[in-house]
């Protein structure tokens with residue numbers, strides 16, 4: 001059994017009291033989102049109300065899930081914490097590193113060879129520290145979590161942006177960076193700005209060609225890619241009760257496309273059926289007992305305008321199937337208007353590939369609905385005019401679909417079943433094409449469709465739709481076809497129509513699997529050794545950063561004064577560097593290579609103060625020369641330094657290459673915290689004009705650290721090349737605990753010290 005029933009019992013045991021305390025603290029009825037969040041406060045039951053969209057709050061999530069690309073650095077860091085096991089149930093899923101080339105079996109076997117060292121590492125760390133390990137081929141993180149771990153009223157974080165998928169099973173599930181996962185696994189609080197709550201009231205009932213996917217495609221059109229930022233989207237209403245649990249998961253999954261923190265549905269009969277159908281009747285019975293806390297209060301339902309920050313209403317009975325794209329998931333086209341849009345915008349009408357499945361849309365219901373159309377193509381003598389691939393979300397779904405003949409039906413129309421992995425959804429797709437420069441169209445039932453996302457080709461126009469619409473288009477091979485109204489010629493020259501798709505929510509014979517791909521960790525992992533090849537260029541065990549030496553920081557060299565925008569991408573670029581995300585030394589060669597040097601306007605070209613006469617070189621190289629000479633260095637930056645993502649590499653790399661201070665006009669908050677966690681000094685100019693005082697050959701001293709106190713500025717003394725000096729104030733936001741991180745050399749060092757006491 002992969003799920004942890006005792007943990008769930010613990011959450012439910014205190015749910016009623018915590019919700020009651022929250023209602024008292026807030027002084028009004030609560031939305032479901034608020035109930036779950038207040039029930040997961042790090043410091044216990046609520047004693048005060050938090051302001052939505054304003055207050056920063058410490059939470060204690062119940063679970064952590066990690067995918068193989070992001071898990072590497074997260075686990076390398078976790079190992080630094082000195083804990084014998086993870087503080088909360090956690091799991092690792094090998095899904096992102098498998099490339100789709102020819103088909104499931106061969107692709108999986110090649111991935112095993114190519115990524116062996118990463119898989120061995122993840123398996124051994126999981127085994128040692130009590131983490132559930134899902135082998136390559138077991139499935140995609142979110143589908144596996146949905147089938148095994150998600151539970152109504154729970155809270156989890158996952159190191160992947162589509163973690164909100166678990167909201168379909170009533171969980172507040174949020175995508176985070178590796179550093180956040182480390183915090184929670186190490187037993188620390190996890191901080192989040194208390195989100196706003198957007199209500200989506202669903203009325204009516206879907207029928208015919210309309211699917212759950214169309215709800216989120218419609219919502220994306222309304223809210224756009226930024227409309228959900230800082231908010232949790234809460235779905236409710238009688239229409240919600242008519243959507244299958246896996247359909248709810250599809251809707252929540254794609255909440256990431258509108259920038260939402262996450263999305264969530266209330267516990268209902270469909271959710272209950274899903275828990276029972278996935279062999280978790282025990283959890284369904286536990287949830288039944290606390291059902292009143294697993295939905296918004298009645299007063300909220302009766303008067304939603306008064307309780308949600310924004311309210312949207314969708315009548316499912318009137319909802320048309322949608323196609324969204326190209327290049328952005330919020331360009332929403334009802335199917336009745338899509339053909340005209342294709343013509344008007346001159347998008348390639350010829351469809352080259354239809355791809356169904358992924359973590360977003362590969363439920364049994366999805367596959368049976370798509371297969372019902374494939375069967376019609378066979379029965380009605382229709383040719384299939386585009387390539388067609390199927391990516392099952394998990395081995396459970398794949399095995400069951402194979403047993404029930406669904407995969408045979410797909411094979412009969414030329415469908416290729418890919419590995420139970422991300423594959424084309426994340427660009428791991430060796431697509432064969434005669435001419436990559438040709439404008440071309442594909443359509444997927446995935447979630448993202450930004451340029452180059454699927455096949456790396458900027459000329460590919462990717463559209464997103466439900467699996468049944470994708471299948472109908474693949475049969476037609478033409479994006480101007482409307483399956484609701486148009487006919488297609490069959491092999492006998494007759495014009496035929498596709499009937500509405502028919503699906504089965506749960507397999508009649510139940511789900512089945514031979515090997516789900518789960519490896520339980522050792523009961524006592526103390527004797528397990530972690531496998532890392534010392535010669536590996538992809539993985540490297542971390543050494544703890546050195547603690548503070550108890551003195552002011554003197555004689556620091558200016559490494560770079562960055563000008564203008566400096567995001568986490570400028571600080572630690574992605575793309576080809578992702579390969580090294582488990583190897584701090586190697587990935588540090590991308591440190592700040594995208595930042596613009598204020599003195600010459602160039603990227604990755606800074607002056608080395610150690611070269612007589614002042615030679616220019618790449619930023620990481622200059623940093624390494626300072627480090628080799630035993631000198632610390634300083635990065636100076638502009639406004640909102642470190643905006644973008646929570647990528648922890650952007651804080652770890654400077655720390656690794658000897659940068660001790662990052663001094664900027666202002667920080668993006670998450671990056672500032674990440675710097676603090678790595679034991680660095682994150683400072684801001686008390687007077688922003690002082691940014692101009694920093695000269696290219698400056699040496700900096702940081703004064704006042706022996707009395708490092710919350711709220712008290714530090715002093716920065718510049719010594720210019722001509723020997724003159726200038727001293728100014730630098731502010732900081734360290735609290736007492738964060739000052740201890742600085743002194744220990746990092747937050748993880750401090751945890752390790754505390755473990756050993």
Ligand code: SF4
Nearest residue numbers: 162358359422425426
């Ligand atoms: Fe992310 Fe796509 Fe993989 Fe889902 S299938 S986890 S969306 S890459």
